[in-house]
Amino acid sequence: MSIAFFDLDRTILAINSxxxxxxxxxxxxxxxxxQVVRATAWLLRYHLGIAEMEGVLREALAAYAxxxxxxxxxxxxRFCEREVVHQVRPGAREAxxxxxxxxxxxVLLTTASNYLSEQIGARLGLDDWLCSRFEVDxxxxxxxxxxxxxxxxxxxxxxxxxxxxxxxxxxxxxxxxDSYTDLPMLExxxxxxxxxxxxxxxxxxxxxxxxxxxxxxxxx
Numbered sequence: 001m002s003i004a005f006f007d008l009d010r011t012i013l014a015i016n017s018x019x020x021x022x023x024x025x026x027x028x029x030x031x032x033x034x035q036v037v038r039a040t041a042w043l044l045r046y047h048l049g050i051a052e053m054e055g056v057l058r059e060a061l062a063a064y065a066x067x068x069x070x071x072x073x074x075x076x077x078r079f080c081e082r083e084v085v086h087q088v089r090p091g092a093r094e095a096x097x098x099x100x101x102x103x104x105x106x107v108l109l110t111t112a113s114n115y116l117s118e119q120i121g122a123r124l125g126l127d128d129w130l131c132s133r134f135e136v137d138x139x140x141x142x143x144x145x146x147x148x149x150x151x152x153x154x155x156x157x158x159x160x161x162x163x164x165x166x167x168x169x170x171x172x173x174x175x176x177x178d179s180y181t182d183l184p185m186l187e188x189x190x191x192x193x194x195x196x197x198x199x200x201x202x203x204x205x206x207x208x209x210x211x212x213x214x215x216x217x218x219x220x
Contacts (some may be wrong), residue, residue, distance in 0.1 A: 001192065004099040005130075005159055005185070006142055008110035008120065010196045012092040013084065014217045017112055018043060020083050020144035030075070049204055057111075057146055061134060065144025071138045076115035084116070085123060089194070095176065096124060105166065109159055109175070111151040130158045138160025155185045180204070 006161035010014045022039045025031045031039075042056040064072065099106050108121050113172040117131035132150045135143040150158055156170075163170050174191035175182070180200040194205040194212045205212050 001103065001105065001166065001168060002172050002174070003105045003107055003163055003166065004108050004174040004176070005109040005189070006092070006094070006096075006126075007175075007179065007182055007195075008108060008112050010178040011176055012089065012108075012124075013087045013214075014122070014201070015084075015087045015197075016140045017084055017116060018045075021079060021116075023081060024079050028075075044152060054149060056200055057132060057149060060144070061146060062144045064134075067142050069134075069140050069142055072142065073115045076113070077119055078121075080116060080119040082201070083118070084112050087218055088124070089195075089215040089218060091213060092176075094122075095215070096126075099174075100125075105173075107159075109150065109155050111149075117180075126130075128164060131157070146206065152181055153184050154183065156188050159185060159188070177201075186210070 006012050009018065019040075022031070022036055022043075025035045026033065037163055039060055042059050096106055105127045107125075108115055108117055108126050108131065110129070110131050114129070114131050114132055114133045117129040120126075121129035129151055132146060133148040135145045135147040136147060137143050148154075159173070159175075162171055163173060170188045171190040173189045174193060175185050175189040176193045176195055177186060178194070178196050178201065180198055183201070183204065186194070192210050194210050195215050197205055197212060202212070204210075
């Protein structure tokens with residue numbers, strides 16, 4: 001048995017769900033314009049490589065301290081139905097079907113929250129989803145702190161543990177991603193695949209001869 005790990009944003013999806021979520025939360029009145037500006041600035045700094053994802057997540061999570069988890073889960077489900085489910089790349093569906101036909105496990109490996117990951121994972125029939133999880137107090141409210149983070153080297157550790165539990169080495173696994181920030185995980189697997197890469201990752205993929213398939217974009 002082998003495992004195929006998949007990044008979510010701009011890999012399985014043709015969009016960045018984080019940016020869409022910020023806009024959706026603002027449009028629905030759950031966050032302020034100032035919070036949008038700060039969140040957008042953090043995301044930009046992260047993608048430029050001048051901010052750690054932990055800072056981005058902590059900045060975003062602070063706005064939700066005291067919010068009922070059940071409410072956030074319901075909002076995420078509505079957001080997924082409205083903004084996300086129709087953004088799955090055609091090539092992603094084909095790759096998922098191919099790995100399933102080969103008897104391989106398919107696992108989402110994403111910085112996105114467990115609330116979004118469980119929606120996508122269930123809809124695509126994935127075997128599991130490794131993602132960022134948020135602390136919830138005894139009253140079922142978010143504390144504003146992360147419980148687990150899934151980015152960079154954290155992705156490697158989570159994937160290693162999942163693979164070890166399945167009796168598989170990462171060297172026998174595949175990983176699909178678009179982002180240079182996922183380089184540690186791409187280097188850890190035996191079958192790295194780069195989808196619609198950012199400029200830095202495209203250069204790395206070219207130098208190392210990694211596959212760069214065109215997964216296309218979803219039609220209306």
